[in-house]
Amino acid sequence: MADESDPTTADVLVVGSGVAGCAAALGAARAGKDVLVATKAERPKDATSWWAQGGVAVSRSDAEGFKQDIIAASDDTADPDAVDVLVENANEAVRDVLIETLDVPFDTTGDDPDAFDYGREAAHGERRILHVNASTGRHVLGPFLSHLDDHPNVTLREDTAALDLLTREGRVHGALCEHDGDCEPIYAGSTVLATGGIGALYGRSTNPSGATGDGIAMGALAGADVADMEYVQFHPTVYAGDEPFLLSEALRGEGAVLRNADGGRFMPEHHPDAELAPRDVVARAVAAERERTGEVLLDVSPLDFETEFPDLAANCDERDVDYRTGIPVAPAEHFLCGGITVDSRGRTSLDRLFAVGECSRTGIHGANRLASTSLLEGLVWGLRAGRTAAASGTDPEIVDAPDLRDSDPALPAAFAAEKFTRLREVIDEFVGLSRTPDGLRRASAAIRRLKGEVDAYVRTRTSRELYELRAATVTALLIVRAARENTDSRGCHHLVDTADEPEVHAD
CATH class of the missing domain: 3.50.50.60 (FAD/NAD(P)-binding domain)
Known part of the structure; x- marks a missing residue:
């Protein structure tokens, strides 16, 4: 100390x-x-x-329209009062901080610095998104x-x-x-x-x-x-190969479409808004088509990809991905x-x-x-x-700090990494894009065993990686507990019928 x-x-x-x-x-x-x-x-x-x-989405001149888009995308579960706070303060906060204080170089439609090139993304009813490239x-x-x-x-x-x-x-x-x-x-x-x-x-x-x-x-x-x-959100279009990177929803907002391995466009079958449906809908559809046909490609041929999205084109070039024939995509965890x-x-x-x-x-x-x-x-x-x-009170008060101990030898070099790997295996298997009641039960048991082992080490050792591992196991248990308690399948929390699944262990 x-x-x-x-x-x-x-x-x-x-x-x-x-x-x-x-x-x-x-x-x-x-x-x-x-x-x-x-x-x-x-x-x-x-x-x-x-x-x-x-x-950064802003209200522009239609705060009510922005509010309704947020609520609709949430599957009608967002708190309307909280959404009001967001949309009513959006324009002023962006103007004050991002434009006037930081001078963020948002894309414009020409030489006029105030003529912003507002973009559109999935589930937005209009163009309202300020952006700098992608x-x-x-x-x-x-x-x-x-x-x-x-x-x-x-x-x-x-x-x-x-x-x-x-x-x-x-x-x-x-x-x-x-x-x-x-x-x-x-x-x-x-x-x-x-x-x-x-x-x-x-x-x-x-x-x-x-x-x-x-x-x-x-x-x-x-x-x-x-x-x-x-409610753990998965982004539907993340590069499916090694070194994954996000492929912005703005691509689909400008006309890119999703195709399966047979070349077929499938999103119109899943939602009236097709590629511009809410993220949870698109992510599950992409996962289903990958399982059914083996691959899903983001077809960017309707765009001038290199000119409109040079950063994303550069990401493809770095990985030798020929975006002219479509970019392989798969869902990946994105936002809690x-x-x-x-x-x-x-x-x-x-x-x-x-x-x-x-x-x-x-x-x-x-x-x-x-x-x-x-x-x-x-x-x-x-x-x-x-x-x-x-x-709210800014007079610091000195209180007793925890008595951290290092009474035992240092952890083995790979301890935290190995436990993180095990945690990810359990979470990926049972707490992903779709969940089953039995899978969540198994995940809870496995993570509890893992947390018990981590806690035993935390009591006698202090290190950043150990505390990060503790945080990860605590957070994982909170996710699993909430998922088990909520039997209403909505939005990102997608429940399916119990399937036969292998027993898992924390060791």
């Missing part, structure tokens, strides 16, 4: 450096508070926001981090992982963090979790490898409420619609703890997320949470 005679403190501690975390830091810093951002990331691309392709996330996050790095009220600590929240009597007082093998409590008046998603729990994901569910697990272990954890339950200001059920971005459950996604709403949600809720955290 670090020397606590001169403890590290901040008015507001933000854990995570994606768009949601950056927005929370900006909101609190603008209120004049000292903000410390602790992030596992060592570079912008380690944050999930960096990987966002499609763009790499919007990196063009937002890079300038955002640079802006915060220059802000006098913000301190950025990279390669710093939060292991546990510091709590006392139902109030959160900061987090225990690790950097380069050393652990140190960071005390804060308010704490904002912005740790991103859960992609590392799955074998194929569009998330970076560090997306291990840390914030959700820390919040849940501290007693925060969680909800909608069963649930998380730590928060209100319209990002407040959790624990005093002085906030959550924003993918680790939070605002209610706007319900059972299935509408495309290009994740960056917007992180921006809107991040700003609101940051401002509220700044006003």
Whole structure:
């Protein structure tokens, strides 16, 4: 442990450096508070926001239409009040932060810098998506981090992982963090979790490898409420070969179509909107056609692919994929619609703890997320949470930090990697695009055994990889528990009849 005679403190501690975390830091810093951002990331691309392709949806002049598209895509399960918060604040938040503060170079239709080239994606009723080529996330996050790095009220600590929240009597007082093998409590008046998603729990994901569910697990272990954890969204068009990469929904919005191995277009048989149906519908259809015919190709021949999507064309060239004959695609884990339950200001059920971005459950996604709403949600809720955290009590209180032990020898080099592999095998087999009641029961048993083994090591050893593994197993159990309790098959939570499945073991 670090020397606590001169403890590290901040008015507001933000854990995570994606768009949601950056927005929370900006909101609190603008209120004049000292903000410390602790992030596992060592570079912008380690944050999930960096990987966002499609763009940022805005209301334009039709907030009601935007609201109805969000609710329809959620299979009518989104919280209308939460959706109102999103659509009513969308235009102003984007204008204030992304355009005026960060000067994000959104694509335009000509020489007029204000004539934005709004795109359309699946389940959107109109063109309303601001984008930079098909790499919007990196063009937002890079300038955002640079802006915060220059802000006098913000301190950025990279390669710093939060292991546990510091709590006392139902109030959160900061987090225990690790950097380069050393652990140190960071005390804060308010704490904002912005740790991103859960992609590392799955074998194929569009998330970076560090997306291990840390914030959700820390919040849940501290007693925060969680909800909608069963709704894990799979993106339908991810390159099916080695080194998978996302093929933006904007491709289908501009006319690309899906074809099976026989060359047949199949989406019109599954939904009236065909390729522009909600993601859960398209993902299941792609999986079914791959099983039936052996392959699904994204046909980009209706587009001027190289000109309109040069970043994606470059990804294909790097992998020797001839996109002129179609790009092999398959579903992959993409986004968690649930998380730590928060209100319209990002407040959790624990005093002085906030959550924003993918680790939070605002209610706007319900059972299935509408495309290009994740960056917007992180921006809107991040700003609101940051401002509220700044006003909620920012006098850090020094409390007892956990007594971490290293009484046993270091873990074998491959221990965490092997357990992660086993966890992914169980999750992929039983908690994927479709689930069965019996499969979920088997997954629960296997993950509980795995968690018991991990917990035994955590009690006597301290390391970042071990705590990430603990977070992943806790988050996996929350997903499985929610999936078992919800017998209503909707959106991303697709239940099918019980099939004969092999017994699995955690060893």
